[in-house]
Amino acid sequence: MEEIMPRHESRRTVLKSLAAIGAGLYVGPVARADDSKSPNEKLNLGLVGVGGRGYANLQGVASQNLVALCDVDPRQAKTAFEALPQSTKYADFRRMLDGETLDGVVVSTTDHLHVPIALNAMRRGLPVYVEKPLGHNVWETRLAAQVAREQQVATQLGTQIHAGDNYRRVVELVRAGAIGPIEEVHVWVGKGWGGGTRPTDTPPTPEGLDWDLWLGPAPQRSYHPTYLPANWRRWWDFGSGTLGDMGCHYLDLVFWSLGLKYPTAVAAAGPPPDAETAPVGMTATWDFPARTVEPAADGAAGGEMPAVKVTWYDGDRAPRELHGIKLSGSGVLFVGKEGQLLADYGSRKLFPQEAFADFTPPEPSIPASIGHHAEWIRAVKTGDPTTCDFAYSGPLTETVLLGLVAYRLGRPIAWDAETLTVPDVPEAAALIRPPYRAGWEIA
Template sequence: QDSKSPNEKLNIACIGTANRAAADIQGVLGENIVALVDVDKNYLDRKLKEIPDARPYADYREMLDAEKGKIDAVVIGTTDHHHAPATIRAIRAGLHVYCEKPLTHTVQEARIIAEAAKEAGVATQLGTQIHAGNNYRRVVEIIQSGAIGDVTEAHVWVGKGWGGGERPEKAEQPPAHLNWDLWLGPAPERPYAAGRYHPAQWRRWWDFGQGTLGDMGCHYMDLPFWALKLRHPTSCVATGPEVHPETCPLGLTVEYQFPKRGDLAPCKLTWYDGNMTPKKVAGERVPGSGVMFVGTEGHMFADYGNYRLFPREKFADFTAPAESIPNSIGHHAEWIKACKDGSPTTCNFDYSGALSETVLLGNVAYRTGEKLEWDAANLKATNTSAADKYISKSYRTGWEVS
């Protein structure tokens, strides 16, 4: 990629135009939006009214062929099962990529994407925009200052429940404005059913989403990943209801063990969601979602916008360390700048690839039903081959990721 001067606008194609994808388009609207892609013609037409000069497409594969040499970057705000097929094709075309979380739908895809991005040297950013806020910065500074001593446990919980349900018995005709075959993309064929997949509900289905862990894990586990410099766990075990072959659990807990990292103590990270979300963590009553760091000298609660140190009496006169992590210029803005001048982004696919792998590994452990002794270098559970079929997946012809 040629670097651009800060005043020269990027030519961007946006894949997905509604809901979160619309927010992502808003985030890059200062650049030239030259192409828009959506499988739903109503959504596409609505966005074209706002950006009439953009060239419309239903299929991002066609768009990437047709726009070769005319675009610098893509923004991907589709459902999770399309993240990797769209991202890998964009990276291999030499394009910069902003992609919604989780980076991919499988553990193996996250590794492929991170390696391809590194090789191509393109600017990347995962859609974990909370990372750009100030609170996570302050929490990272406090944890890394040693205020609560050596952190040996982190608890992360999210009270949503993206799971449950059975496949609808009735096959319905998709509405004329929705290209159902393209919506399915890499996933196995299945009949359309109104309100069951599109929009939003796809999160409940293994074929398209990864339940609450896949949906929210990257936002919340981002904080311990950053503060504790986590990367790959050495083991992972999950507890939940009996595994359903098609839909995700309504509640889950996952225990990850992370090894020593330089001077940092080994750390256990526990995830809880849905009906397994705790009311109390480390002895403190907690809100519906958040993070608790447990250290040798105290513990610390945090969420997107707040933090609190415990025991309260001990930290009553606590003074936070001097701010050392610069404020972000904005999550999308970081990426735009990186596309133009090669500066770093905070959630590039090296960092967020490892984060996404870890998040998705929790569901691999749950579906496998065994504790996984994890060899991250080789993407393999060393103690069982039962995990293999959940680490990667097969694709409908024409949508492969490799």
């Protein structure tokens, strides 16, 4: 999801299209967050992080009034800043929240700033759209979901593929029992955000970049271009490797299909853990208990589900074949007692193919999404639910991050979701709730 625009699309083309958005942007008296909004009335939004992935999210909410843009790096924000001259520009999200009266906030920063920004906004009663993963550690992820529930604000995690039709058809196949009870699922992503050695040289900080704000709650270190604009994902202090970057996208399909919430046991394997960076390839497994899945408001059928083991592979550990099925790229393989279901973002296949030659899929029951960003916009205006609110995406993100806890501990763990602890492994606490830099503490 790092690709922000087609490679053939020039910056001039992008500026031209955004200028069209900016030309119709009204920045005047700002409606208060507690004012009721009719479905046809535009929201006044503040965006934190408008370069990189934030540019795509800006496009996703461009139908609304983008009254404030915030980014610590004017180099990355240049396209958005120039295209929307009427909006107020900020480097510090706290100044933006203090200085603007908004209806919602879109957060597209590095992982380690997602929750500090979202908490600040939600505790002001503001709805938030947050890029994945929701949090940078398990404890703050749970806290974000708790505050969203207490404040009763509209939330949405940036798992945009959830809005696609293919995921809906896969969920319907699983819930209809097309391949029978599922006790085993495999998920793989072929790329690898990992490796690297902490630089020792200290080049000057680029003009305009507020490095201290970019660090936020992370431990103090000197600026280096190796971290920006995208390689921060490799570093534990800022990102969560490939599993943190892509896990919420692919495990989303598993969570939705199987009605999962919290695992009870987690294990991981890979090269010896590095104190600074994620591995170039790893595996993780999560054990989930048997459960009763209630019929969902989105139309997905309910039913009894057996205990299931979910296995993740990334980077150089991605498999090329499982259960006799050739694999490539990235995807999900559901293994049922009566067959297998192979899926990715846009396709699905049942195996053995000869056994399903005359198979008739169930009638579609989950309606098409109006769009992932559009769901959140509608929710802010009307109170309608979103499909990836923090009640759903919180446990999804926690599961992803627990895979990294097990990997960094170098041992399997039993997980107590109620207390957020790993019984009998005290060293796990520092990974579940690591310290925050002075002045950036959250509670």
